[in-house]
Amino acid sequence: MISIRNLSHQIGGAPILTDISLDLPRGKISALIGPNGAGKSTLLSLIARLEKLQGGSVIVGNLTVGSCSNRELAKHLSILPQMPDQVPRLCVRDLVSFGRYPYHQGRPTADDEAAVEHALAVFGLTGLAKRSVDELSGGQRQRAQIAMTFAQDTEYMLLDEPLNNLDIAGARSLMALLRDLADNHGKTIVIVLHDINYASRYADWLVAMHDGQIAVEGAPAQTVTSDLLRDVFQTDADIQHIDGLPIVMV
């Protein structure tokens, strides 16, 4: 479980997050949704210790972010940042291998290599293993990066808007993969999403943010309502229910 208590954050005097307390369930996919500037990415960065905590606490499993060792946390928590604009000239296998760095610190063992091969296989990258990352398509690149995060083999995985560069096929197969990681590998996944429908379809738990605060949280069936759309997203749209799942008629 990730427990967040009384988290506040400011950037240059402007409040980004105000007094957030939140528990994200273990072994599930939680999606952070909300309009632009709601503070979703900042919250994710704080959990991942990419930004320094200013006030409040974050506990991941039994590790307290900020006081536990960086390397230790790296074995329990990984983050897939928004895709960098400059892609390294590494072959896919080398990139994925770097995911094992927290364990081997530069001297990979047979176990590490097996983990890398496994990650390549899970993400269907075995055939591309020798290709350079900068020659891949956006979707393949994204998969390679997620494979690296997967190879890191952490219980908690954070993903910041991973669907940004993907077409519908790529986005769906990625979400299905995450679903599989949560259901069959026991991963706890926190993901920032733009599209409510993807969140509603694939996530177990939704956290809607607005102006640096939590507006609503809960299972998709209870949270995605016309109230949410009106109050948080400032838009009026119909909601239809298909197989019990709320779908926003965009």
Next chain:
Amino acid sequence: MRSRLIWLAVILCLCCIGYMTIGARGPLSFVIPFRGTKLAALILVGFAISTSTVLFQTVSQNRILTPSIMGFDALYVMILTGAVFFLGGMAFVGLSDQIIFAVTASAMTLAALALFSTLLRSAHSNLMRMILTGIVLGALFRSLTDFMQRMIDPNEFSVIQGASYARFAQIETDLLMIATVVCCVGVGLAWRMRFALDVMTLGREAAVSLGVDLRRTQMKALVLTAVLVAVSTALVGPVAFLGLLVVSLARLVTPIEKHGVLFVSAGLISAITLIGGQTILERLFKLSTPLSVVIDLLGGALFLILLLKGHRR
């Protein structure tokens, strides 16, 4: 605006008087022609540099570039060195300075056209790459110059040594006659272009729709820039950031987008900087550092600030 220009002219006059009188020893009949020619050369250089910079900034549509930054004066020195290198110093010494100047200046103009016209056209698509190219080209020219200088016999070397570094204190007065003529013609032609240049500051599209022949104007401006840079480099050597410094100052003093005003104020400020700076640094403070180094420092800092200002995150 007019009163500001008059003030600048008055300051320039004061600087000239200071330059002529402070620390002068010996009979007036010696001092006046001796310092007078240098003064004339400095004024000439001042106007050549400011005019070429204004022209270049307008056709490249940005305010952080100068011909020097883009390697124009390095190109001139390289061509001069190349001439000595390939023709041999002996043949060179036989020629008069005027002919050498005319030949190298023409070669410089052609080379500048060939190199920078394509580069300029890419400016609007990728300005950073163009500036970077210019700076690296400048470095390349300087290294090539150094290279050729080392290949030349030490005796021949002295022919060109003077042109390789900036020196406002010792000016090549031999060239003053031809330089005056070329500079006056160049500045005059630039002055005649002032209205077309005003239109160009509105942007490419606006200029085209207002009936300005973009490529012709650009070419003309580039030729004038090359010629004026040749004049100033022949007289005092490469000047690095002087153009940037004085034109940026001119834009502060006379903040108006009219080339009729900008040419005058930039020219006056440029001459003031050279003559006043020379007088103050070397005659009053007895600083051993030449003015060119001080200008390099100030101008370099200004360039860095301008670059950063345009691109803060």
Next chain:
Amino acid sequence: MTRWYWAGGFALAFLSFISIFVGVIDLSFGDLWRDPEALRLIGISRFPRTIAAVIAGGTLAVAGCVMQMLVRNRFVEPMTAGTGQGAALGILVVTILTPQASIFLKMSLASVTALVTSLGFLAIVRRLPPTQPLLVPLIGLVYGGLIGAAVVFVAYQADLLQFISVWLNGEFSGVLRGRYELLWLAAAGAALTYFAADQFAIVGMGQAVTTSLGLNYKQVVLVGLIAISLISALTVVTVGIIPFVGLVVPNIISRLFGDNLRRTLPLVAMMGASLTLGSDIAGRLIRFPFEVPVGTVLGVVGAAIFLWLLYRTPRYA
């Protein structure tokens, strides 16, 4: 990959062999047996000179490679982005304040000023938008030029111009036994960076990835900057500024073999050494018996390759 290591090693050995036998004093292979003077000449001048070129070139290429990872931009290198000029400033200041200072003191202070100027460069780069990758090398060149102008200014005031011309344009003709040994420290520094090669490769993927993999980003960057500054300072103190090696070599290697530094750093070092040694040999031969400084040769060759790289890689270089 091993094949390429062999090729690089062979090229370097070949160039070193040539370097030993090329110079003003005529020396042939057979002299080694016949003439005791020949061995003395090699021991005092040719061998030190060859080693100096190999170490300076190799370490500068490594430093350039590390700097490109830290700044996340392929068009920077210490000798044109202020680190080398900072080192020159440091030497100059020590020379003025305490002319009798030992070479070791000079080197230490030069390393400190080089570190300060590189930190300054990094601080500036941090504020630049990531959408303008070419702004970084541009700022670097201007920043380096500015510090260079400051060096010239101070030198004029202190009447030390002839000193700085040695530091600002590198050459190996002054390298003799007893005057180059500090460079071994630079070699040691570059060798140490090899142990952190993975960490620099990770830092090259950005702060988020670095942190996520459990590394302390700031610490790795600082270690890298210290290594770069040390290498630059030692090079400037012993042979002067050698431009462009650190820029073009890592680019070419990265183009051919990618960015896995653990595998490519040895190649970077070998190619940097070969390029520098080759340029030095060329400088000795072109205008025999006079010499063209290696800084000038590389100024021409390096700038030309730089321009080529600039136009080969349109944007996301």
